[in-house]
Amino acid sequence: xxxxxxxxxxxxxxxxxxxxNPRWKGMPIVVGSDPQEGRGRGVVSTANYAARKYGIRSxxxxxxxxxxxxxxxxxxxxxxxxxxxxxxxxxDVSHRIMEIVGAHAAAVEQASVDEAYLDxxxxxDWRAAEAACRxxxxxxxxxxxxxxxxxxxxxxxVAKIASDFQKPDGLTVVRxxxxxRFLAPLDVRRMPGIGPKAEQALxxxxxxxxxxxxxxxxxxxxGMFGEWGLELYEMVRGHGESALSGExxxxxxxxxxxxxxxxxxxxxxxxxxxxxxxxxxxxxxxxGFTGFRRVVLTVRFxxxxxxxxxxxxxxxEHTAGTLKTEALRLLLPFFDRRxxxxxxxxxxxxxxxxxxxxxxxxx
DNA sequence: TCTGGGGTCCTAGGACCC
DNA sequence: TCTGGGGTCCTAGGACCC
Numbered sequence: 001x002x003x004x005x006x007x008x009x010x011x012x013x014x015x016x017x018x019x020x021n022p023r024w025k026g027m028p029i030v031v032g033s034d035p036q037e038g039r040g041r042g043v044v045s046t047a048n049y050a051a052r053k054y055g056i057r058s059x060x061x062x063x064x065x066x067x068x069x070x071x072x073x074x075x076x077x078x079x080x081x082x083x084x085x086x087x088x089x090x091x092d093v094s095h096r097i098m099e100i101v102g103a104h105a106a107a108v109e110q111a112s113v114d115e116a117y118l119d120x121x122x123x124x125d126w127r128a129a130e131a132a133c134r135x136x137x138x139x140x141x142x143x144x145x146x147x148x149x150x151x152x153x154x155x156x157x158v159a160k161i162a163s164d165f166q167k168p169d170g171l172t173v174v175r176x177x178x179x180x181r182f183l184a185p186l187d188v189r190r191m192p193g194i195g196p197k198a199e200q201a202l203x204x205x206x207x208x209x210x211x212x213x214x215x216x217x218x219x220x221x222x223g224m225f226g227e228w229g230l231e232l233y234e235m236v237r238g239h240g241e242s243a244l245s246g247e248x249x250x251x252x253x254x255x256x257x258x259x260x261x262x263x264x265x266x267x268x269x270x271x272x273x274x275x276x277x278x279x280x281x282x283x284x285x286x287x288g289f290t291g292f293r294r295v296v297l298t299v300r301f302x303x304x305x306x307x308x309x310x311x312x313x314x315x316x317e318h319t320a321g322t323l324k325t326e327a328l329r330l331l332l333p334f335f336d337r338r339x340x341x342x343x344x345x346x347x348x349x350x351x352x353x354x355x356x357x358x359x360x361x362x363x
Numbered sequence: 364t365c366t367g368g369g370g371t372c373c374t375a376g377g378a379c380c381c
Numbered sequence: 382t383c384t385g386g387g388g389t390c391c392t393a394g395g396a397c398c399c
Binding site: 085348 | 366367
């Protein structure tokens with residue numbers, strides 16, 4: 001019998017900030033870009049549960065979050081604390097938590113900074129696995145004073161959906177024979193892979209829950225989503241992968257930057273792009289790669305239209321200088337009528353390298 | 364609402380080759 | 382003369398995830 005748990009930390013970044021700053025305990029906390037008094041251009045990374053009461057959640061424009069916080073304050077609510085993302089600190093906490101997780105499972109797959117899959121099959125029965133999940137939650141709470149939610153099921157897909165079912169501080173067990181009925185009432189959006197676009201398309205067709213999708217045939221789903229529809233046919237029945245994947249190596253490395261103001265100042269944009277290239281080249285080296293063969297430039301215009309231009313290099317390259325030359329060559333046409341006939345200002349520029357070649361490993 | 368930054372994966376068309 | 386079927390590489394765009 002295969003038993004997989006998915007562990008998901010609750011409001012991870014915001015929970016760490018709240019833990020480390022007791023004077024903010026219970027107050028709304030928003031971790032994300034600088035709100036700049038409501039003029040900031042970023043988004044919310046994580047909001048704690050007190051902030052979610054005001055409709056502030058991940059991916060919300062930070063300017064909107066700011067406005068909602070001001071309105072809450074005007075109604076006599078508490079002040080909202082806005083904080084920058086402190087990735088280094090969250091990474092340290094994540095590392096310690098993953099060590100605890102590793103001690104509780106036969107195998108672990110870290111899925112992101114605050115998520116992991118555990119293989120608990122060695123425990124043989126569901127009650128033992130559930131008890132292990134409870135112990136793990138207690139251990140993380142004791143060691144880090146942070147809560148998490150866990151889903152336990154026969155594969156990664158159902159475990160992930162289950163971990164999201166009762167948040168925060170939840171534990172949801174879905175045994176194989178319960179999977180179809182567990183999934184049926186859930187909103188289609190809970191299914192990994194169904195994002196805003198697919199959700200819209202499905203709901204326009206009157207398919208609101210996963211149960212509605214269970215009624216559709218393979219042909220129906222193929223008609224809507226092509227090849228992926230056949231996968232979805234299996235997924236809505238609770239079928240999915242249970243093998244945990246091992247070490248992850250990046251397939252691309254890049255950086256992008258949204259400017260404070262839209263601009264067509266070629267000198268400024270060129271300097272920013274050059275800085276990104278230097279940083280990306282350094283990351284390629286630190287990541288243990290000998291080089292890259294493709295350079296991709298991303299440009300976002302003021303109206304949010306986003307385009308990419310890429311170039312396959314004749315041979316493997318690794319220096320910041322080459323990367324800069326290639327990136328600037330791809331950028332240049334956006335300053336003249338060829339690529340930018342209306343002389344639109346740029347909102348964002350980014351550079352990414354692909355086709356990375358790993359350094360041969362020494363035994 | 365006015366939309367970050369880090370990524371992955373898939374599709375599709377055209378060029379080119381057999 | 383009017384016409385095949387693949388396969389692979391390159392490029393661009395888009396959906397999605399955390």
